[in-house]
Amino acid sequence: MDRKNNLKNEMEETKMTQEQYILAAQPNPLHQRGASVCGAQVYPAVGIYGWRKRCLYFFILLLLVTMIVNLALTIWILKVMNFTPDGMGNLRVTKEGVRLEGVSEFLLPLYVKEIQSRRDSPLILQSDRNVTVNARNEQGQLTGQLTVGNEGVVFSHSVETSHVRAEPFQDLKLESPTRTLTLEAPRGVEVSAGVGDFTASCRKDLLLQSSEGEIFLDASTIRLGNIPLGSAVDPLEGAPAGTTYTKQTVYELCACANGKLYLSPAEKGSTCQTTSNFCLWS
Known part of the structure; x- marks a missing residue:
């Protein structure tokens, strides 16, 4: 009886040793169905350990920091540029067009149909060199030009205005260096100097002409x-x-x-x- 029991135990131990050897000889331990140790199934552990795990955590942390910095920069840009549902900064988009408030700077050509200022404030155009306004026809040909520079205001063609005056305590000078300067109005032209002198000079002829009326010089001394x-x-x-x-x-x-x-x-x-x-x- 004892011999039978001993023989049975030896057979079981031999079987366990064979199973452990077979499990150890398989190339991929993840696909093993399991080994029996002392009558219990044992499965290999699955996961990332060691330096791989630390690198994964580092990349996750770096991605999180990048997202936070990107979000903070986006919020800062929105705040600095003053983005609103109506526009950006001094620029406002309305039903009537585009509205600029405050000081604005244009680095490239600006094409608009009409420029207006508010009723209670003036419209100021400022440049480091000069301000040039061009008018062109449908063919793109230049029909009129206004240039404001160091030599004053230069007009390439005729100008129609109701009043021309200089700044306080400054001289007003109308000059045409190479062409003829003509002052013309349907009812009359009035030239007055309230404090200073009035001087009209030319290189060739100075023509004072009245088609219907008379030329009247009224002064204490002529x-x-x-x-x-x-x-x-x-x-x-x-x-x-x-x-x-x-x-x-x-x-x-x-x-x-x-x-x-x-x-x-x-x-x-x-x-x-x-x-x-x-x-x-x-």
């Missing part, structure tokens, strides 16, 4: 400089043509048919008729 002195022919003495009155101190102002002015010696009567030859010579 001076006309560099007016030529006319000459006359005395019909009684037969003085030669071109005789001038050098000792005369008082003169009469005469006008030719073409509007040219000259001086004639003043006497009891008008002497413009006797010196009218000046109009033919001039």
Whole structure:
């Protein structure tokens, strides 16, 4: 009886040893169904351990920090740029168009149909060099230009305005260096200098013309400089043509048919008729 029991135990131990050997000889322990130790099934442990586990935790922590920094930067940009449902910063999008509030800077060309300021504030255009406004037709050709620079305001074509004035305590100068400067209005042109002097100078001709009315000069003193002195022919003495009155101190102002002015010696009567030859010579 004892021999049978011993033989049975030896067979069981031999069987367990064979099973453990078979399990140990398999290449992938994860697919093993399990080994029996002392009558219980034993399965190998599954997971990430050691340096792999530490690297995984490090990458998860790094990703979390990156997300937090990205979210913080996004919130900061939204706050600094003043993003709202209506626009961004000084820019507001309304039903009437785009509205800018405060100081704005444009680095590239701006194409708009109309620019207006608020009723209670002025519109200021500022540049480090100059401000240029161009007007073009449908073909892209330049039809008008306004340039504000160091030499003042330059217009390439005609300008229509109701009032032109300078800043307080500054001189107002209208100049056309290479062309003709014309002031024209259907009812009249008024040029006034409340405190200083009014000066009109040109290189060739200065034309004051009134189509229907008159040219009225009203001042306490009117001076006309560099007016030529006319000459006359005395019909009684037969003085030669071109005789001038050098000792005369008082003169009469005469006008030719073409509007040219000259001086004639003043006497009891008008002497413009006797010196009218000046109009033919001039």
